Amino acid sequence: MALSGIQIYKMLPQTNCKECGFPTCLAFAMKLAAKQVELSACPYVTEANKAQLAESSAPPIRLVTLTGAAGEVKAGNEVCLFRHEKTFYNKPGLFIRVKSAAGVAEADSYKVNYVGMDFSVDGFAVEADSPAAMTETVKAVRGATKRPLILLSKNPDILAAGLAALPGEKPLLCGADASNWEKVAELAKTAGAPLAVSADTIDSLADLTEKIKAKGVEDLVLDPQATHLGKSLALGTQIRRLALKNNRAVGFPLIAFPCNAADELIAASQAISKYAGFVVLSEFKPELLYALLVLRENIYTDPQKPIQVQPGIYEINSPRPESPVLITTNFSITYFAVANEVEGSGLPAWLVVTDAEGMSVLTAWAAGKFDAERIAKAIKTFNVADKVSKKRVVLPGHVAVLSGELEAELPDWEIRVGPREAVDLPAFMKTALN
Ligand code: SF4
Numbered sequence: 001m002a003l004s005g006i007q008i009y010k011m012l013p014q015t016n017c018k019e020c021g022f023p024t025c026l027a028f029a030m031k032l033a034a035k036q037v038e039l040s041a042c043p044y045v046t047e048a049n050k051a052q053l054a055e056s057s058a059p060p061i062r063l064v065t066l067t068g069a070a071g072e073v074k075a076g077n078e079v080c081l082f083r084h085e086k087t088f089y090n091k092p093g094l095f096i097r098v099k100s101a102a103g104v105a106e107a108d109s110y111k112v113n114y115v116g117m118d119f120s121v122d123g124f125a126v127e128a129d130s131p132a133a134m135t136e137t138v139k140a141v142r143g144a145t146k147r148p149l150i151l152l153s154k155n156p157d158i159l160a161a162g163l164a165a166l167p168g169e170k171p172l173l174c175g176a177d178a179s180n181w182e183k184v185a186e187l188a189k190t191a192g193a194p195l196a197v198s199a200d201t202i203d204s205l206a207d208l209t210e211k212i213k214a215k216g217v218e219d220l221v222l223d224p225q226a227t228h229l230g231k232s233l234a235l236g237t238q239i240r241r242l243a244l245k246n247n248r249a250v251g252f253p254l255i256a257f258p259c260n261a262a263d264e265l266i267a268a269s270q271a272i273s274k275y276a277g278f279v280v281l282s283e284f285k286p287e288l289l290y291a292l293l294v295l296r297e298n299i300y301t302d303p304q305k306p307i308q309v310q311p312g313i314y315e316i317n318s319p320r321p322e323s324p325v326l327i328t329t330n331f332s333i334t335y336f337a338v339a340n341e342v343e344g345s346g347l348p349a350w351l352v353v354t355d356a357e358g359m360s361v362l363t364a365w366a367a368g369k370f371d372a373e374r375i376a377k378a379i380k381t382f383n384v385a386d387k388v389s390k391k392r393v394v395l396p397g398h399v400a401v402l403s404g405e406l407e408a409e410l411p412d413w414e415i416r417v418g419p420r421e422a423v424d425l426p427a428f429m430k431t432a433l434n
Contacts, residue, residue, distance in 0.1 A: 075277025253277025
């Protein structure tokens, strides 16, 4: 049961000693209630109150970490149902299902750049039908990738063989069900590895997790068995709602298997959106993976912090002093839209990126974050005049209204109004700037 800030405050020492980094115990209590600080930051909580406060301040969805030979994948710690209520924190890990090491090296080296960020797969889910085959496959896969692994089997001996081939790692054991949970839980406890639990109803899942937790395994992942998209959506949503109401029996990340669905792209998109922490794909398909990685990024960025690039002057296609000076904002997608069009055209240009707090051109203009004063300041701060022989700047067409004010701010510069869309920039540069 979650406690309010006031209830938490009553259980704190109320001395306002500030050692937790907050000016008062009440301020710390409010942060604790919002799950934004750790209880351990206050060294003076009595043992009697610790257990109750720790339970109350724990995130509603437990953070589960898979550790590979290098790197880790985390899922959980989410605190809301809808992204816009706050943000989603830990992106679901995308895993490729494999029965051998074939293709693993290729998938492991896959890297794609999206608005300045590099994306790749997160790990591999290894499947085998005997202990010997699991040992052999895990060793071969480990030779091709260091990323975290999921071990897929209902047979405790097969899972044990996989674990033995991964010393020092914490793969996800997937997993336990009503028929094998005691043996698999023992295995997970001994190895300290997280364990996925499957059942086809929420009650059955909750029953299993309670029994497994009583055996001493805390790092659990839920695998709700659904036969179609509608059911998986309903189960995923109901579990998230219950978890956010502090139902600890289902307060764990989910794992989804779009690899078993008729339409893998739709199933994986649904899983990423609502609410998987681990997503297992059938094979390495760059065209599928790229779409999912971009979708994931867009859902898991903080809605209050747009993706930004560093303000500054960017050189495109080795500009010369007579090359044009283009202006845009530091919203990543805007920057890359402009930069990619100009770069693709082969035309040299100086691209001045102004600090518009990560907003696109029109949004920033409407919010007063992209005006003549800011543009002039950027031109001066980045010493653009020292780089060019022709003092001429090109404004985005959407803010043509700023041209008069900019002339006043930069009296010795020629102000030109460019096209509204980045795609029209190359033609504009060829025809209007010569
Ligand atoms: S460290 Fe504890 S006692 Fe001191 S101000 Fe913070 S909450 Fe209060």
